[in-house]
Amino acid sequence: MKRHVKTAALVTGITCGLGLSSLAVANETLDVVTDPSFVPFEMMDQETGEMVGFDMDIIAEVAERAGFDYELQTMDFNGIIPAVQTGNVDIAIAGITITEERAQIVDFSDPYYDSxxxxxxxxxxxxxxxxxxxxxxxxxxxxxxxxxxxxxxxxxxxxxxxxxxxxxxxxxxxxxxxxxxxxxxxxxxxxxxxxxxxxxxxxxxxxxxxxQYGIVFVKGSEWVEPANEALAAMREDGTYDDIHAKWFGDTDDE
The missing domain is CATH 3.40.190.10 (Periplasmic binding protein-like II)
Structure with a gap:
């Protein structure tokens, strides 16, 4: 079941000030998939019925900075890579390890977590x-x-x-x-x-x-570079450390 999660703001001059001048300027709604049971990266908040976790905060921030809206759906982990490979979804984030085998059929962002x-x-x-x-x-x-x-x-x-x-x-x-x-x-x-x-x-x-974990994209996706720029800016301005501390405690500068 899909759930609208977050509407990202249009990229403005503020974005350029963060060093993200090449990011897309028009919002597009993308389908994002995650695994609902990989705590504390993604899990269901029983009170609100919403997905929360480290990955959920990461993708929300990346979406806002990169300039896309998204709708979130969940599925068992085993189906996630095939769903992106076939184009049934645009993006996946679920503590997904970057491997050479997977990189042959999908694109990965730069690593965002060491594991x-x-x-x-x-x-x-x-x-x-x-x-x-x-x-x-x-x-x-x-x-x-x-x-x-x-x-x-x-x-x-x-x-x-x-x-x-x-x-x-x-x-x-x-x-x-x-x-x-x-x-x-x-x-x-x-x-x-x-x-x-x-x-x-x-x-x-x-x-x-x-x-290392990476965000997964359809092969050849135009959103890989904007996502990488967003992740780099998040590390530079301390946003990544804030999100990490929220879920794991103070970062050791992974």
Whole structure:
């Protein structure tokens, strides 16, 4: 279901003052898609029924600076890249890792968040410290994610790798005992461990496969450059740091 989220202001002389002189000057309404379960990047506010989170603040600011309006829709993560590839939507933002394989079929903005993959286990689990310790265990991860690909490449048939459509599903599998560990994006894993999983789960091991998130566009989109200029200006004037601090605490200048 689509929901009108934000109407971006027309780009004015103020935009030029921010160093965004090449941005589009006429508003266009674009379709933006996200995954509703990747907290704290995107999640449903149960009181307002609106999507909120780090990514939601980023795309709102980028849209305003780049000069486009947008309507937001949600879908399972596994369908997001195909939706952009086929042109069913114009833009996607959902903590999407920039990879060479994906970049062959869609365009990415410049990176806007540094990430990686981490292991989450139950608080009473003392036998898991690194990826090799997951051999013979049941591991929950997310369908279509780079974490699933990593597990397949590094563990293959030596573990029961179970992909779930939503983040909440894989965490509930861990808490319910049907999975021994969750392997997924570091910020999402850490957020769960500090919120709903506090006292019941813990993050273990090193950060695997350093990654960067990018905003996804239809191949050849005219909006990639305006979005990159907007992201650069947000870092320059401190807006990015303000948004980061809102959701993660003070930034370490990622």
């Amino acid at each position: 990686g993959l981490k292991i989450l286990v139950r608080a009473d689990e003392d036998g898991v410290e690194e990826i090799s310790d997951l051999e013979g265990k049941t591991i929950a991860t997310k369908v279509g994610s780079t974490s699933y690909d990593f597990l397949q490449e590094n563990l293959g048939d030596s573990a029961d790798i179970t992909p779930y459509p939503g983040s909440s599903d894989m965490y509930m599998a861990l808490l319910g005992g049907s999975a021994d560990a969750v392997f997924y994006d570091a910020p999402n894993v850490a957020y769960f461990a500090q919120t709903r999983g506090e006292g019941r789960t813990k993050v273990v091991g090193p950060l695997y496969e350093g990654q």
